[in-house]
Amino acid sequence: MESETLDTPAIRSVAVIGSGLAGLTAAILLGKSGHRVRVFEKSRGPGGRMSSKRVADGSVDIGAQYFTGRDPAFLTFLETYASSDSFGQWGATFGFQQADKSWQPFPDESRYVGIPRMTAITRGLSEHVELTAQVRIARMNRAGSRWQLICTDGKDHGEFDQVVVTAPPAQTQELLTASGLMTLVNETRSPGGDILPCWAVAARFDEMPSAQFDAMRPDSDVLYWVANNSSKPGRNDDGQWWVLHATPEWTDANVDASPEKVSNDLLAEFKQLTGFDGTPTDSVAHRWLYARSASTDRPGFLWDQSEGVGIAGDWLVGGRVEGAWESASRLTQAMLAG
Numbered sequence: 001m002e003s004e005t006l007d008t009p010a011i012r013s014v015a016v017i018g019s020g021l022a023g024l025t026a027a028i029l030l031g032k033s034g035h036r037v038r039v040f041e042k043s044r045g046p047g048g049r050m051s052s053k054r055v056a057d058g059s060v061d062i063g064a065q066y067f068t069g070r071d072p073a074f075l076t077f078l079e080t081y082a083s084s085d086s087f088g089q090w091g092a093t094f095g096f097q098q099a100d101k102s103w104q105p106f107p108d109e110s111r112y113v114g115i116p117r118m119t120a121i122t123r124g125l126s127e128h129v130e131l132t133a134q135v136r137i138a139r140m141n142r143a144g145s146r147w148q149l150i151c152t153d154g155k156d157h158g159e160f161d162q163v164v165v166t167a168p169p170a171q172t173q174e175l176l177t178a179s180g181l182m183t184l185v186n187e188t189r190s191p192g193g194d195i196l197p198c199w200a201v202a203a204r205f206d207e208m209p210s211a212q213f214d215a216m217r218p219d220s221d222v223l224y225w226v227a228n229n230s231s232k233p234g235r236n237d238d239g240q241w242w243v244l245h246a247t248p249e250w251t252d253a254n255v256d257a258s259p260e261k262v263s264n265d266l267l268a269e270f271k272q273l274t275g276f277d278g279t280p281t282d283s284v285a286h287r288w289l290y291a292r293s294a295s296t297d298r299p300g301f302l303w304d305q306s307e308g309v310g311i312a313g314d315w316l317v318g319g320r321v322e323g324a325w326e327s328a329s330r331l332t333q334a335m336l337a338g
């Protein structure tokens with residue numbers, strides 16, 4: 001078994017669980033300060049909810065649609081570690097529908113996307129970390145002052161001085177419970193609340209739907225979000241890919257529905273909304289059990305110095321891409337100060 005503890009006391013070995021934006025941010029910032037960091041990810045690659053799906057003629061962003069850069073330090077971080085070519089502004093028209101069904105443009109704000117797909121950012125960031133993919137950490141065992149990480153196959157993945165958990169709240173609570181960290185479990189119960197589910201459908205059309213905006217938040221019981229993915233910079237799609245996200249309530253009510261039924265229902269609502277009657281030539285559906293946090297209570301991060309366990313993620317800062325970065329940045333500051 002490999003021991004990850006180093007001889008130099010100031011240099012710590014840290015395991016980061018999850019390679020979404022929060023996990024990659026924490027790993028990069030801790031690594032930059034000289035700590036030895038390893039990232040564990042249950043999926044095939046990095047990205048988490050900043051996810052893109054491969055389709056016949058390219059890819060389509062099925063998770064996060066865009067992100068803000070309200071804190072200039074976030075954009076600087078991305079430029080430094082993901083590269084300035086990996087993202088850019090999405091100069092689309094954005095509109096939301098009011099209860100009387102009239103449309104209003106979104107407030108002016110710079111909105112960014114990954115180029116040529118959302119995962120370009122997390123791919124770029126992951127080049128700065130030591131990432132082990134397709135390993136789901138099931139529990140952490142105390143090994144003296146260190147934590148031994150065990151995956152769902154029962155394999156030992158080494159011992160670490162500190163652990164950063166960046167999974168969504170239900171998965172974080174499961175891991176902490178299996179590791180006997182009940183005080184931290186209780187702390188995670190109140191702040192972030194639940195993350196709401198979301199059925200996502202992407203559909204390709206040969207012709208252009210006659211929509212009022214490139215990206216829309218309709219007043220609908222079925223659709224929460226509709227966007228022309230092909231209007232994002234760097235996409236060279238043949239035809240147009242549109243992304244439809246269901247409302248949390250509709251997703252909840254249809255959580256076990258087949259992808260075919262979900263696609264049909266969302267496309268029917270899309271037709272109703274846009275008046276566009278074209279038939280998609282291709283479509284994919286994806287169910288997010290954990291999509292967006294509805295929380296307004298924002299502790300930022302959780303850090304139990306005596307246990308050496310920190311928790312970061314979007315759900316601790318209001319459920320957005322920029323929040324994931326902010327949460328991980330604040331956690332690492334606290335860890336580096338301790």
Ligand SMILES: Cc1cc2nc3c(=O)[nH]c(=O)nc-3n(C[C@H](O)[C@H](O)[C@H](O)COP(=O)(O)OP(=O)(O)OC[C@H]3O[C@@H](n4cnc5c(N)ncnc54)[C@H](O)[C@@H]3O)c2cc1C
Pocket residue numbers: 017018019020021022023040041042043046047048049050062063064065066067068135136137138166167168171175198200245288290291292312313314315319320321322323324
């Ligand atoms: C449909 C949808 C639309 C969205 N739209 C927007 C938007 O337009 N703008 C915006 O700002 N935000 C949006 N978001 C939210 C945004 O995607 C998230 O805020 C952000 O990506 C969260 O990053 P994170 O690192 O905190 O978590 P995640 O990206 O969820 O990363 C957590 C990672 O941990 C891994 N993991 C979990 N448990 C384990 C384990 N036990 N062992 C190993 N790995 C584990 C997961 O596989 C995952 O990769 C959207 C999300 C969804 C799903």
